[in-house]
Amino acid sequence: MITLLKASIKEIELIREIANKTWFITYGNILSQEQLDYMFEKMYSTASITEQMTRLNHDFFIAYAEGIPQGYVSVEQQSKGLFHLHKLYVLPEAQGKGIGRALIEKAFDFARAESKGRKCALELNMNRNNKALDFYEKMGMHICGQGDFEIGNGYYMNDYIFRIELN
Numbered sequence: 080m081i082t083l084l085k086a087s088i089k090e091i092e093l094i095r096e097i098a099n100k101t102w103f104i105t106y107g108n109i110l111s112q113e114q115l116d117y118m119f120e121k122m123y124s125t126a127s128i129t130e131q132m133t134r135l136n137h138d139f140f141i142a143y144a145e146g147i148p149q150g151y152v153s154v155e156q157q158s159k160g161l162f163h164l165h166k167l168y169v170l171p172e173a174q175g176k177g178i179g180r181a182l183i184e185k186a187f188d189f190a191r192a193e194s195k196g197r198k199c200a201l202e203l204n205m206n207r208n209n210k211a212l213d214f215y216e217k218m219g220m221h222i223c224g225q226g227d228f229e230i231g232n233g234y235y236m237n238d239y240i241f242r243i244e245l246n
Contacts, residue, residue: 101150102119103115150167190245212239
């Protein structure tokens with residue numbers, strides 16, 4: 080049984096622990112070690128996650144299977160009808176067990192609930208070489224654009240932009 084719980088500042092170290100177990104595996108064959116380290120520190124330092132949760136209003140949800148944390152998702156409401164899925168990571172040993180599906184459906188449900196019945200959309204940026212592309216397409220998302228986004232230190236995120244319209 081998969082349980083999804085909203086995370087608070089108390090779970091920052093748990094989020095960092097899951098991120099550490101997934102980040103380098105996910106992008107190790109795509110990005111240089113230097114870029115991996117830079118981006119991890121930029122996005123997953125305690126200070127960064129605290130800012131995401133408090134000042135930037137990212138909502139994090141952690142997936143538990145049999146009481147054991149397996150992954151997480153973070154979503155931000157960017158405007159009345161637009162949400163951005165910033166992160167969705169599942170521990171390697173938990174992949175293929177419905178955790179990712181439960182997390183993305185939580186992001187969809189969160190956007191619908193926050194939109195209070197109005198039409199809305201959820202977008203995400205994903206590295207163009209990420210092997211999870213098929214997963215997002217299976218979940219009803221489609222590529223609506225792409226870009227090369229500068230993130231500092233001379234590094235870029237070379238991403239597709241995925242989108243889904245939600246009712």
